[in-house]
Amino acid sequence: MTMRREHWRSRLGIIFATSGSAIGLGTLWKLPYLVGQGGGGAFIALYLLFTLLLGLPLFIAELGLGKFHQKSVVKIFAEIPSPLSLMPLFGVLAIIATFLIAGWYGVVSGWGINYLIMALTDAFAHKTTSDFATIFTEFRHSGSLNLLWQAIFVVITCMILSRGVRNGIERYSKLFFSLLFLLVFGLFIYATTLDGFGQAFAYIVYPDFAKINRETLVAALGLSLFTLSLGQGIMVTYGSYMAKEEDIFQTALIVSLSVVAISILISLMIFPMIFTFGFPPESGEGLLFITMPYVTEQLPGSMAISTLFFTLLIFAALTSYMGQLEVLIASFMEMFTWTRHRATVFAGLGSFLVGIPTALMLSDANPYPNFQQIFHRSFLEVNYIVIDWMLIVFSLGICVAVGYKMSRGELLRTFNRDSDDMAFGIWRVLIRYVVPFFILVVAFSHIG
Amino acid sequence: MRETWSSKLGFVLASVGSAIGLGAMWKLPYTMGQNGGGAFIILFIVFNFLVGLPLYIGELILGRESRKGVVSAFTTFSDKGSSWSLVGWLTAISSLLILGWYCVVAGWGICYVFLSLTDAFHGLTRDEIGKSFDLFRQSGTLNMSFQLIFIALNVGILLKGLSQGIEKWSKFMTSGLFIVLIALSIYAMQLPGFAEAAHYLLYPNFSNLTGRGVLQALGLALFTLSLAYGAVLTYGSYLKKDEDIPKIAIYVVLANIFASVLIAVTIFPMIFSFGFAPEQGEGLIFKTLPFVFEQLQGSMIIALVFFTLLLFAALTSSLAMFEVIVANFVDLGMMSRKVAVFVAAVLVFILGLPIAFTGESGLFPAWPKIFGNSYMETSNLLIDWILVVVAFFTTIFIGYRMAAEIRSDGFLSGTKAGFLYGLWLILLRTLVPVAILLVMAQRANLVQF
Numbered sequence: 001m002t003m004r005r006e007h008w009r010s011r012l013g014i015i016f017a018t019s020g021s022a023i024g025l026g027t028l029w030k031l032p033y034l035v036g037q038g039g040g041g042a043f044i045a046l047y048l049l050f051t052l053l054l055g056l057p058l059f060i061a062e063l064g065l066g067k068f069h070q071k072s073v074v075k076i077f078a079e080i081p082s083p084l085s086l087m088p089l090f091g092v093l094a095i096i097a098t099f100l101i102a103g104w105y106g107v108v109s110g111w112g113i114n115y116l117i118m119a120l121t122d123a124f125a126h127k128t129t130s131d132f133a134t135i136f137t138e139f140r141h142s143g144s145l146n147l148l149w150q151a152i153f154v155v156i157t158c159m160i161l162s163r164g165v166r167n168g169i170e171r172y173s174k175l176f177f178s179l180l181f182l183l184v185f186g187l188f189i190y191a192t193t194l195d196g197f198g199q200a201f202a203y204i205v206y207p208d209f210a211k212i213n214r215e216t217l218v219a220a221l222g223l224s225l226f227t228l229s230l231g232q233g234i235m236v237t238y239g240s241y242m243a244k245e246e247d248i249f250q251t252a253l254i255v256s257l258s259v260v261a262i263s264i265l266i267s268l269m270i271f272p273m274i275f276t277f278g279f280p281p282e283s284g285e286g287l288l289f290i291t292m293p294y295v296t297e298q299l300p301g302s303m304a305i306s307t308l309f310f311t312l313l314i315f316a317a318l319t320s321y322m323g324q325l326e327v328l329i330a331s332f333m334e335m336f337t338w339t340r341h342r343a344t345v346f347a348g349l350g351s352f353l354v355g356i357p358t359a360l361m362l363s364d365a366n367p368y369p370n371f372q373q374i375f376h377r378s379f380l381e382v383n384y385i386v387i388d389w390m391l392i393v394f395s396l397g398i399c400v401a402v403g404y405k406m407s408r409g410e411l412l413r414t415f416n417r418d419s420d421d422m423a424f425g426i427w428r429v430l431i432r433y434v435v436p437f438f439i440l441v442v443a444f445s446h447i448g
Numbered sequence: 449m450r451e452t453w454s455s456k457l458g459f460v461l462a463s464v465g466s467a468i469g470l471g472a473m474w475k476l477p478y479t480m481g482q483n484g485g486g487a488f489i490i491l492f493i494v495f496n497f498l499v500g501l502p503l504y505i506g507e508l509i510l511g512r513e514s515r516k517g518v519v520s521a522f523t524t525f526s527d528k529g530s531s532w533s534l535v536g537w538l539t540a541i542s543s544l545l546i547l548g549w550y551c552v553v554a555g556w557g558i559c560y561v562f563l564s565l566t567d568a569f570h571g572l573t574r575d576e577i578g579k580s581f582d583l584f585r586q587s588g589t590l591n592m593s594f595q596l597i598f599i600a601l602n603v604g605i606l607l608k609g610l611s612q613g614i615e616k617w618s619k620f621m622t623s624g625l626f627i628v629l630i631a632l633s634i635y636a637m638q639l640p641g642f643a644e645a646a647h648y649l650l651y652p653n654f655s656n657l658t659g660r661g662v663l664q665a666l667g668l669a670l671f672t673l674s675l676a677y678g679a680v681l682t683y684g685s686y687l688k689k690d691e692d693i694p695k696i697a698i699y700v701v702l703a704n705i706f707a708s709v710l711i712a713v714t715i716f717p718m719i720f721s722f723g724f725a726p727e728q729g730e731g732l733i734f735k736t737l738p739f740v741f742e743q744l745q746g747s748m749i750i751a752l753v754f755f756t757l758l759l760f761a762a763l764t765s766s767l768a769m770f771e772v773i774v775a776n777f778v779d780l781g782m783m784s785r786k787v788a789v790f791v792a793a794v795l796v797f798i799l800g801l802p803i804a805f806t807g808e809s810g811l812f813p814a815w816p817k818i819f820g821n822s823y824m825e826t827s828n829l830l831i832d833w834i835l836v837v838v839a840f841f842t843t844i845f846i847g848y849r850m851a852a853e854i855r856s857d858g859f860l861s862g863t864k865a866g867f868l869y870g871l872w873l874i875l876l877r878t879l880v881p882v883a884i885l886l887v888m889a890q891r892a893n894l895v896q897f
Contacts, residue, residue, distance in 0.1 A: 142814035
């Protein structure tokens, strides 16, 4: 196929699409907790430091890899020469990891739709926390509802993606991400008026160096890697839609700093709400689908606040999910010379199928009824662990592909830098030695 | 060449038919009575003219000047790639969601036509009739069969096109509806409960009129005119260039008010005559009324006539909503009219299935436990939200975003009421959006009375 590759219309579009992809469900349900537990301001400082040392260089590398090759993840790795032809495996790994991530992501985002509709139809009114816990259990046990929302979420995303890079991803990322930013900012302003704001501010921002230990260090390392949605091939794919003259260094710096800033803003929006009602800090499903519905219901303007919160959640999820599916779509289009339309249908259908076990996990139709007894963990937890490992391995692959398999000249051309550019020099050292080292540290900490 | 209405009467009757649907039958009379009767009706009429009419004219202009379906209408008058097309899509989605439940409930109407025809209510008490309705609701396959019949009726008419299909049949059904309604209301005037009903509905009881009631009158004025479903816009897109938009809009609004009041004046004397409390919804139409008819003279005829009327009201409304979806697909160049009709029918059928198959063995047995409402109630609440959002953005689009010369051209061509243009624009730019925002704020519990 000799079709010309689509490129982003504007730099702003790139910034919105990549930030939108980076800020997702994880930013909402995990990051605030990690920051607070890790020592607030002290942790933020570490997180910021690691973002500059680790996240940013890898981010630049992913974008650069895509931009240089102007191909999909699978094709790029397939064409890098290597002993034992190991490199192509990384491309395959990216596809598998993306399927696994997109599988559960579609399901959980679907829960967001369910809760948005509940908020809109005032179904939260006059409920206690235990009511919300019961409702969530009831909901998770209903296979048909989980599948319904998952299907709707996947279909909406695919409708956007089938319109292409400019008219689909770029246009809707711009729309959704600006709305997301407005919502976060609006709700943050609202949160500053709440009683719990002082406590939350102290928890999130006040530096508590006593809490810094080996564990929090590793947590900050991991966070800096994965809040930029690195290691999934998304940024490689988005980079491959960049035109020649694009300045990756600058764009990546803007995006990573704003992602950190917005993440902190989100923490300062969520925790005041839950602290106002005396809840302990928490993370995960329980925070988003049990505590937050209850808390928003108690606040003044309850229906509006809960509706806005779940709208925010869906926008965050949509822009992230778009990036995941695009990895698959771009690869399918090249691997099988499919049209974008067909590739979108298969990517959507595939991730829907992969998500089914998650959707039906607690229902009567659970396809793996003995899973818990065999693995001693839930299907979701096993899923998370496998994904974590895949991200680590893929990140290492990126370091090799960019740090060692691309020549200095190729890199300078990709980044539009002069050979005596200091930023470039620092980056190259980081990506060749420092980043792989830190990724290995994270990997070893997983092993124990 | 785009088809146009073959006569002004055809357009007016189709539009009035689209505005008077199931909601006008089962919700409006009750809302009127509960909120202070005459006082509420006066407000309803005032809002119809100050808020409903300006937006109605606006939607007709947007439709006629673009000569396109909902999404294309917004894209025609906005920059390429702008997000206004989303408002158009949301409009199409609201029609689709409404049709989902509409076709199932209209299917119940068909079932009740058959029940009346076979005199099935004979000698039954109110409770027995209620019980057989509940039994009927539990039979998913029966519900689905009648749903399919109703969808097939729509498909048959839609395939004939605009003037030979929608216009011809709407003309027949809407005039039939008015004749039957007038006949039934005259009959109702002779009933013993008429005085009580007239008092309940018409006597202006200002103490029952709360701030909430005022906003409800506002909401009703907006949505009984079938605004924001895209129906007005789409029907407007088939208007001839020289048609007098302000004038025909006023005809439609007047006919709609007249019919709404007439329906209330027909139904309440009947139920008051047998000592029932005012009620609304399924219970009123499918439980109480069949029993009441059974007690009246000529019971079988009255029941038959009433449920036929219900069916006509539903069909003229569903045709308009179907046309919104069909015209949208066709004007986007996505498919031919024939294919679009079938695609719309399939989508509507699927969306209705959770309502046809309800209860413990239905599609979503856990729904009421999670949402606190049935699937149908939840979808109605959701639709209400989509409608206010669409109404708001449509108003903003017509009032502020459309090029001034297109807007004035649409208003002025063919009319002698050109001097009203300034007033219309002021209302559309200020009062209408503020009114819609108030309705939103009240629904979001942000303002309390």
